[in-house]
Amino acid sequence: MNQLKLLSIQGLRTEFPTPDGPLAAVSGVDLEVTRGDVLGIVGESGSGKTVLGLSIMGLVDRPGRVTAGRIAFGGTEITNYSEAQWQGLRGNRIAMIFQDPTTSLNPVQRIGVQMIEAIQAHRDVSTDAARQIVREAMVRVGINSPDERLEAYPHQFSGGMRQRVVIATALLNEPDLIIADEPTTALDVTVQAQILRDMRRLCRDTGMALIWVSHDLGVVAQIAHRVAVMYAGRIVEQGATEVMLKSPSHPYTAGLMASMPANAPRGQRLVSIPGGLPQLSNLPKGCSFAPRCAHATTACDVLPELSPTSPDHAVRCVSPLQERS
Amino acid sequence: MLAFILRRVMQSVVVLFVMSLIVFSMINLVGDPVDMLVNPESLPEEIDRVRRDFGLDQPAYVQYWKFLTGALAGDLGNSFIFGRPALALMVERFPATLELATSALIIAITVGLPLGIYAGLRPNGWGTRIIMGGSVLGISVPTFWLGLMMIIVFSVILGWLPVSGRGETAVFLGIESSLFTLDGLKHLILPATNLALFKIAMVIRLTRAGTEEVMAQDYIKFARAKGLSSKRIVRAHLLPNILIPIITVLGIEFGTLIAFATVTESIFAWPGLGKLVIDAIVNLDRPIVVAYLLFVVALFLVLNLVVDIIYAVLDPRVRLQGEGG
Ligand SMILES: Nc1ncnc2c1ncn2[C@@H]1O[C@H](COP(=O)(O)OP(=O)(O)O)[C@@H](O)[C@H]1O
């Protein structure tokens, strides 16, 4: 077993029961994250990114649940952990940050209380010692005068500042992995850039691994070493960031890139992919992207495997796009 | 805060004045109190004399003016039946009602809150179905019928508890109450439970709805992502958020407890305000009825004010109108 392998997911499937039958929000997902790695997960809204993150945390909303596959963390299988075992892992070895900083903090508890409890849930330390750890974490994410901030309530902070508090909270127990679910989507561009820069620095300094989830390939490209593209609950393309950006092989990835503002020729409108996500409870038999794909043929009626095109690049398509020069 | 309170007090005075006008006009439309005060076989001269003695021969507006000037000096008139000041009679009876209503409120909270939280945390459980079924019963079965059933079962058949009346009282910390003697408690338990039943159902429903709403919030998900135990989440994140609306509603409901106590007090012969006013209505004892109604209005006004202040203290986001900033 590779010692550097921090997170290893195989064939993960997470379903929600619905009146029309089970809805697989995540299906057949294989992922690997090594220590110090930054993995970006990209896909349009509804593609299953959040549910994937929650599955890794054992936090899928009931009656939804992981119905197949295995998740191993630090070499230990955690798929069938009991609630008590999950509690020991969450916020301790794996932390998660959510999309909307305005709702992630309890409005009626002081910031200090909400941060200190995260430490005391896992370590037997005095409140004073915990407060010191909190101060240090706040400074690390660029929050000034932490002592005053500890006494404040969330509504007294700006959105960007609240997200920093959330990030600082995630850092408190020095986790091996942070799952950041679109942490900057709700923030303005300047704050987003600052937070991206800070997170990059934090990962470099601490050696923790990061899964950065976003619907925006441009944001992910700025931080991730590797990128996985999700579509309708499946990973359709995965590879090193530079390789993926230079030669996207899946028509969906190519479409995502064409719709990035930076890639639009001056004066021209952005090209967006026609159509929308298919209904997850009623997916096409073969490739889920076929209804929107300009390259679809009858060969696409069979679900393609995620297969390597080069050592650091895999794609789920019967006729991957050729490398562009 | 002070400006806010002052303004509310001034508003309250206006409301009380308007209410006194309405109550006084209405009560002058029903019945002739003199019929109740004299022997039906009395001579006309005798009847006229009684009418004059009580000032009932004067036009209504003169009577009202007399009442108003008296009220401003703290005199709400004399009871026709007891021949004593209405205010003094109410002050005498009030502790018994307050004791009953407070006990009912405490019962409603201590029983309703845990059951409501349980139901909110397990929306589909068996326990929840039983609790919710019970609460429908609590709301739909008439209080007086339940009261009679309770007397029949616990007092008449089982003989565990006294049938009616208030028990011995004792003085503790300068308060005289039947809560401090065993005999007093035995007398209190049935009427207090009877009065509480409706409120228990209400607290269960409020708590359950609040729990379901709060548990779906992002900050609960983030609290779970920190690895907090369920106990900690309920205590530090669920309770403070659901208590705000529950306290608001219960504060106002305390007024209705005192008002509803009339039924319970009549069934259990509890010597409180409710029994006083029911007797007064039957005997057309106008001063008592007027004084009682004004008292209930004043009580609601005070409770509203207190609730607003508590609300502002509990919820850091709320700033009272009229307060700077
Ligand atoms: N609690 C839930 N109950 C039912 N369906 C859910 C729930 N959470 C997510 N889903 C479904 O799973 C799919 C993927 O959602 P999500 O992971 O939130 O997408 P993304 O984060 O990529 O926008 C969606 O179709 C959504 O309807």
Ligand code: SF4
């Ligand atoms: S498998 Fe076929 S439909 Fe799917 S992306 Fe490739 S070409 Fe398009």
Ligand SMILES: [Mg+2]
């Ligand atoms: Mg999402």
